[in-house]
Amino acid sequence: MSQTFDYLADLNARKLQWNFKVYVIRVWQLPNRYNEGEVGTIEVIIEDSQGTRLQVSIPKSLVSKWRGVLVQFQMYIMTNFIVVDNQKGNISRGKYLLFFSHRTIVSHVENPSFSLNAFRFRTIRELLNAEKIDDSALFDMIGEVVGKEDPKELITSKGKETKRLAVILEDLENNRIGCTIFGEMVDQLLRHMQDGRVEPLIVVVQYFKATRWNGKTSVQSHFDISQLHIDSNLKDVAEFRSRLLGGEPSSSVRISQVPSKTAWSGVEELKQGAVSVKTIEEVLIQHEEGPAWIAASIVAINVTKDDWFYKSCRKCPKKVETPIGNRYECGKFKVEVMVFDGTGSIRLLLWDKETSMLCGKRAEQIMEDDVIVGDEYPKTLDNMMEKRVLFKINIKEANINQFDHVYTVMKICDDEDIIDKNLSKELSTNLPSNVSVSSLGQQSRKPVNS
Numbered sequence: 001m002s003q004t005f006d007y008l009a010d011l012n013a014r015k016l017q018w019n020f021k022v023y024v025i026r027v028w029q030l031p032n033r034y035n036e037g038e039v040g041t042i043e044v045i046i047e048d049s050q051g052t053r054l055q056v057s058i059p060k061s062l063v064s065k066w067r068g069v070l071v072q073f074q075m076y077i078m079t080n081f082i083v084v085d086n087q088k089g090n091i092s093r094g095k096y097l098l099f100f101s102h103r104t105i106v107s108h109v110e111n112p113s114f115s116l117n118a119f120r121f122r123t124i125r126e127l128l129n130a131e132k133i134d135d136s137a138l139f140d141m142i143g144e145v146v147g148k149e150d151p152k153e154l155i156t157s158k159g160k161e162t163k164r165l166a167v168i169l170e171d172l173e174n175n176r177i178g179c180t181i182f183g184e185m186v187d188q189l190l191r192h193m194q195d196g197r198v199e200p201l202i203v204v205v206q207y208f209k210a211t212r213w214n215g216k217t218s219v220q221s222h223f224d225i226s227q228l229h230i231d232s233n234l235k236d237v238a239e240f241r242s243r244l245l246g247g248e249p250s251s252s253v254r255i256s257q258v259p260s261k262t263a264w265s266g267v268e269e270l271k272q273g274a275v276s277v278k279t280i281e282e283v284l285i286q287h288e289e290g291p292a293w294i295a296a297s298i299v300a301i302n303v304t305k306d307d308w309f310y311k312s313c314r315k316c317p318k319k320v321e322t323p324i325g326n327r328y329e330c331g332k333f334k335v336e337v338m339v340f341d342g343t344g345s346i347r348l349l350l351w352d353k354e355t356s357m358l359c360g361k362r363a364e365q366i367m368e369d370d371v372i373v374g375d376e377y378p379k380t381l382d383n384m385m386e387k388r389v390l391f392k393i394n395i396k397e398a399n400i401n402q403f404d405h406v407y408t409v410m411k412i413c414d415d416e417d418i419i420d421k422n423l424s425k426e427l428s429t430n431l432p433s434n435v436s437v438s439s440l441g442q443q444s445r446k447p448v449n450s
Contacts, residue, residue, distance in 0.1 A: 003077075008052040011083060011096050019079045021109065022046040023116050024070050025053065026207065028225055032060070039063050043225070044070060046078070049114040056081070058100040066100065073118055075109040119204060119236060124175040127219070133212040138226075141208060141219060142240055143169030145201040146176070147258040148193060151186050162223075165189060168258065169203070169219075172243055178218035179205065185221060185228045192230055193255060200244055200254050202237050204229040266390060266413030270422055277390065277422045281343035283407075286395055291410060293392050295423055296339035298358075298384050302347065303377045308335050309363045333363045335381065336406060339391065347406045348391060354412045358384040389414045390422060 005021045025045040032040035042058035058066050070076070080103040083096050119140040127133070147168035154164050163186040170176045181189060192201055206227040208219045221228075231237060270293070277293045278286075286292070310332055333355035338347050356362050361369075361380050370378040392411040398404035413419065 005048075005077075007050055008046070008048045008054045009050060011054070011098070013083050013085050013096060015083075017079070018081050018083070019077070020046070020048060021075065021077050021113065022048050023075050023112075023118075024072055025118060026225065026227065027070050027072055028227075029063075029067075030224060039067070042066060047117075051117070054098055056098045056100065062100055062102070062104075066106075069106070073116060075112040075116075077107045077109060078104065080104045119206060121236075122210075124169065124171045124177045125173065127177065127210050127217050128175065130210075130217075133210050133217060135209055135211050138207040138209055138222060140204060140206050141169065141179075142202065142204045142236055143171050143177075143179075144240075144244065145189075145193070145203060145255055146170045147256050149258050151190065163187070166258075169205075172240070178216075179208075180218065180220040181205075181226075181228065182221050182223060185226070188228055189230070197254055200241060201230070202232075202240050202244070204234065204236060266392060266411040267415055267418055269392070269411070270390065270413055270418050279343040280339075280341045280346050283346065283393070283395065284344060287400060289395055289397055289400065291392055291394055293390055293422070294339075294341065295388070295390050295419055296341040296345075297386055297388050298337050299340045299345070299386070300338035301377060301381055301384065302336040302338060303381070304375045305372045305377060308333065308377050308381065309367075310334050337384065339389075348393065349406050349408045350412075351409070354409055355381075355384075357412060358387060358389070358414065387414060388416075388419060390419055 004019070006018050008020065008022070011018070023046065025047050027042065027044050029039045030041050030043060032038040040060055042063055044056045044058065045053055046056060047053045080101060082099040082101045084099075086095055086097045119142070122139040122141055124141070124143065145167050149166040151163055151165045154162060162183050164180060164182055165186040166178060166180045167189070168176055169179045189203070205219065205221070206229060207225045208221055210217060210219050212218075229237070232241070277295050280294055280296060283292055283294060332352040333350065334352075335350045335355050336347055337350060338345055350358070352363065359366075359381050360383050366378045366380050370380055372378055390413040391409050393407040394410050395407065396404065399407055
C-alpha cells in the first residue's frame with residue numbers, strides 16, 4: 001500500500017501528525033544571538049511536489065543531532081513537527097512556523113518521485129524595468145560574470161568585519177546588472193576569476209535581493225541565507241552555457257576589470273540632495289528601520305582606557321581578543337559618544353574610519369604616542385568634543401524597541417558648508433556649536449501615545 005503524504009499548503013496548527021515528502025532547497029546556520037561563535041539554529045527551506053516552499057527551524061538543542069545530515073537538493077520524508085501560529089507574519093515563513101522536535105524523523109529518498117526545480121529565476125530585464133523594487137523579496141538569478149572590481153574589506157553597521165566584491169552579470173539577451181556579494185562567497189568566486197580566463201564563468205545566485213539607488217538597480221547577497229553556485233554540472237548552468245556558446249568553444253577573454261567605484265562619502269551623498277536631515281527628537285519616535293542623517297554636536301565620550309579600541313589582525317578580517325606575537329598589533333577604534341542637537345541627545349557608536357577623521361589620528365598612532373593615566377581614555381579623543389557633525393546612523397529594530405539605546409554610525413560629514421546647507425530651520429536655531437554636558441539628562445526613546 002502506497003504511503004500518503006501531506007502538502008505544505010495544507011499546514012495548520014490544529015493537526016498534530018504531519019508526513020511530508022520534500023526536497024531540501026537550502027540549509028544554513030544562524031549564529032547564537034548572544035555568542036556569534038556558536039550555532040543558534042539550523043534553518044532549512046523545503047519544497048513539496050506542488051512547488052510550495054516552507055522554512056523550518058532546527059533549535060539549538062537539536063543542532064548537534066542534525067548538523068550535516070540534511071543535504072541540499074536531496075529528497076527526504078519528514079514526519080513529526082511542532083507547528084505554531086506565526087503571530088509576526090514573517091514573510092519568509094508564512095502563516096505558520098515549523099520546528100523540528102525530539103520526535104522528528106527524517107529519511108532520505110533514494111529514488112525521487114517528482115522532479116526538482118531548485119531555482120526560481122528572475123530575469124535581469126524584469127528587475128531593470130520594474131516600477132518599484134521590493135528589497136525584502138529574495139530570488140534567484142543566473143548570468144555570466146563579465147566584469148569585476150577589486151575586492152574590498154569592510155565593517156558592517158553591526159561592527160562585523162567582512163569582504164565585499166562587486167561584479168557585473170550578463171544574461172543571454174546581453175542585459176547587464178551589477179551584483180555585490182559579501183563574506184565567504186567573495187573568496188569562493190575569486191578562485192574562478194583568474195586573469196585571461198576564456199571559459200565563461202556562469203553563476204547562479206540563490207536567495208539574493210534587489211536594490212535601487214539613484215535610479216540604478218543592482219542585486220546583492222543576504223548575509224545569512226544567500227548562496228552562490230558555480231557548478232558546471234548544474235542543469236541550469238549547463239543549459240545557459242550551451243545557449244551562450246551555441247556549441248562553439250570560447251576563445252576570447254571573458255571577464256574585464258572594472259574601475260572600483262568608491263562608496264559615496266558623506267559629502268557626496270548630501271550634495272545630491274536626495275537625503276533629509278532629521279532631528280534627534282524625530283529619530284527617537286521613528287518606527288521604521290533604516291538609515292537617517294542627523295546634525296549634532298559631540299558632548300560626551302563614553303569610553304575608558306580599555307574599551308575605546310579593539311585589536312585586529314593585519315592579514316585577515318577577524319577581530320581578536322589577545323595578541324599573538326606581532327600579528328595583532330593593529331588596533332582599530334570603537335568609540336561610544338553622546339551627541340546633542342537642541343531637541344534631544346542620543347548615544348552613537350563610531351567605528352575606525354569615522355573616529356580617525358574626527359580625532360585626527362589612527363588608533364595605532366594613539367597607542368604609540370598617548371600616555372594613558374588611570375582609567376581615562378586617551379586625551380586625543382577629546383579632539384572630537386563639541387564638534388558639529390552630520391552623522392548617518394543605522395536605526396535598527398532593537399533601537400526602535402528600546403532594547404539597544406546606542407545607534408551605529410555608518411558615515412559622517414564634518415564639512416561646515418555642507419552642514420549649514422543641510423540644516424532645517426529648526427536645527428539651525430537649536431544646534432549649538434558647543435554645549436555643557438551637565439545640561440544634558442539621560443535621553444531615552446520617547447513613549448508614543450497609542
